[in-house]
Amino acid sequence: MNNFAFEYPYVLILLLLVICIYKCPVTLKQIIFPHIHLFSKKTSLINKEKLLYSLILTLLIFSLASPIIYDQKTSSKRKGRDLVFALDTSGSMAESGFNPENVQNRKFDALKELLRSFITKRYNDNVGVSIFGTYAYPAIPLSYDMGSVAFLLDFFDVGIAGDSTAIGEGLAMALKILKKGEAKEKVIILITDGYQNSGAVSVKEAVQKAKKQHVKIYTIGIGDRSAFDANLLQLIAKNTDAKMFEAKNVKMLQDIYKEIDKLEPSAIRSKHYLNKQNLYMYPLSLASLLLLYLVLKRKKELL
Incomplete structure (x- = not known):
């Protein structure tokens, strides 16, 4: 067409x-x-x-x-990377106080708001989302339609996958989503505020699979440092040639997204036409x- x-x-x-x-x-x-x-x-x-x-x-x-x-039929062949967010929806994500300007705002609500802004600027990437709590599932398959991905975020909420934290399963599901992609560069952004305390897949097993698939895993611990396993997140990022971040509040999380955007820049698609x-x-x-x-x-x- x-x-x-x-x-x-x-x-x-x-x-x-x-x-x-x-x-x-x-x-x-x-x-x-x-x-x-x-x-x-x-x-x-x-x-x-x-x-x-x-x-x-x-x-x-x-x-x-x-x-x-x-x-436009061949627009799916745009260059870019496959990028999957592994989002923690455990019960602790309902805690408030993460946003100093809106104390009543829940951690997960602030996370979705900033994530939506970040996703809509990934002009040339293929984005997907995996959700994990007590178990994990593929919430959004890889897509170039950033508007749809941002829209679907509104349908996720705290406890949708259980109240525990299965980080290993969240990563394993993100890797499963990435298998459907064809981009050479593959990245997972793991966001959690807790410790691994559930799931049949260990974090070590998931990281080994990521290394075999040449997938980078950026990790973000949100909230107080004592609330999440900083050492584990650091180890995950280090073993996949990525980086670990800590965000005590909304402002820090916003700065982290900006840094990741610089570390993993997205090409501009607005001047890219096919069969012009x-x-x-x-x-x-x-x-x-x-x-x-x-x-x-x-x-x-x-x-």
């Missing part, structure tokens, strides 16, 4: 100049169109000529905005023909 777009849409603001053809003072018209006198001085034709001037100017501006058509075909020659050619028509018409009147 072909899609239409302008590479430089901001150029279209110049269409406001069309108004000048009808409303601007004569002196201003002469500045914008210094050779307008070459076309006609007859008032009987002024409306028709204004229409032609407007059409020519519009076509030239469209040409400058660089119209293109491109094929430039169309600027069509409006440019039509504008040239209309200008030629006006010049020949004026020349005929002068003879």
